[in-house]
Structures are given as C-alpha cells and as structure tokens.
Amino acid sequence: MSKxxxxxxxxRSRDLRKPPTASSWxxxxxxxxxxxxxxxxxxxxxxxxxxxxxxxxxGLAFGVAVGVAHGKFTDGWLIAGVTLAGFVGFSIVDxxxxxxxxxxxxxxxxxxxxxxxKDNGGRAPLWVYVRDWLLRTLGLVAFLSS
Numbered sequence: 001m002s003k004x005x006x007x008x009x010x011x012r013s014r015d016l017r018k019p020p021t022a023s024s025w026x027x028x029x030x031x032x033x034x035x036x037x038x039x040x041x042x043x044x045x046x047x048x049x050x051x052x053x054x055x056x057x058x059g060l061a062f063g064v065a066v067g068v069a070h071g072k073f074t075d076g077w078l079i080a081g082v083t084l085a086g087f088v089g090f091s092i093v094d095x096x097x098x099x100x101x102x103x104x105x106x107x108x109x110x111x112x113x114x115x116x117x118k119d120n121g122g123r124a125p126l127w128v129y130v131r132d133w134l135l136r137t138l139g140l141v142a143f144l145s146s
Contacts, residue, residue: 006128007118010049012040013104016114030121037121045111052107053094061086091137096129 009031015038031038065082069075094105103114103123117124 006124008115008124008128008132009118010042010046010108010113011038011116012042012045013112013114015040016116029118030116031118042113045113049105049107049111049113052110053105056106057087057090057094058083060090092133095133096126100124100126100129 009029011031026037027035029035061083062079064086065079068082069079099105099108099115102109103116108114115124116122
C-alpha cells in the first residue's frame with residue numbers, strides 16, 4: 001500500500017470564508033492556477049510572508065542572543081551561535097507548530113494567506129509540516145555549502 005504524498009498550496013484567507021462559486025467545472029486539485037474556488041492572487045503575498053517570517057525569526061533570535069550576552073558584545077561568536085540556534089528554534093516553532101495549528105505562519109497571517117492541502121482543500125497533518133521544514137532546511141544547507 002503506497003502512501004499518497006500530501007502537497008500544500010497557499011490561498012487567500014478570504015477565499016476560504018467564501019462559499020464555492022457555482023461552476024460547471026472544478027479542477028481536481030485545490031488552489032491551482034485558474035481554480036474558481038480561490039480566485040485571489042497569492043504571488044506577492046507569498047513573497048512578503050516569507051520576508052516577514054525571516055525578519056521575525058532573525059529578530060527574535062538576535063534578541064535572545066543579546067539577552068544571553070547580557071548586553072555585552074565582547075564575544076561575537078557567542079552572539080552568532082545563540083542567534084543561529086535561536087533562528088532554528090523560532091523557525092521550527094513558527095513553520096511547524098504555529099503553521100500546523102493555524103494553517104499559517106506569522107508572515108502568512110499578516111499577509112492573509114493560509115495553507116491548504118492540494119488534494120482536498122483541508123488541513124494537513126503535522127508530519128507534512130515537519131517533512132517540508134526538514135527538506136527545505138537540508139536544501140538550504142546543501143545550497144549554502146556548495
């Protein structure tokens with residue numbers, strides 16, 4: 001028995017609150033280009049939600065690092081290490097736990113986006129967010145190390 005892969009797609013929050021439009025044709029996958037159930041564009045919002053997430057993760061991580069160093073900038077490696085660890089920790093909380101609970105990261109909440117399953121338009125299980133975070137993090141590490 002093969003497990004079907006779950007893919008996520010970002011859609012506007014307001015489109016989730018609207019009842020589906022009466023249409024003779026509906027695509028089999030939710031949230032794709034031309035899907036009448038989710039007519040609002042999401043491209044710029046997805047970009048800005050990512051930027052906001054990075055600002056939040058880095059800002060919180062740097063704040064924790066400064067707090068750990070007690071405001072003394074004598075050891076740059078300490079601040080860099082704690083900032084990196086804090087960034088990873090805040091990324092895990094936001095991109096896995098918060099996104100699973102609310103269907104959106106902090107950046108997506110601000111820009112009005114939600115993640116839905118492509119196959120049925122519903123919520124994704126927790127393992128999907130863990131898988132996506134791990135794959136994207138490993139891809140970024142591989143890209144940066146090459």
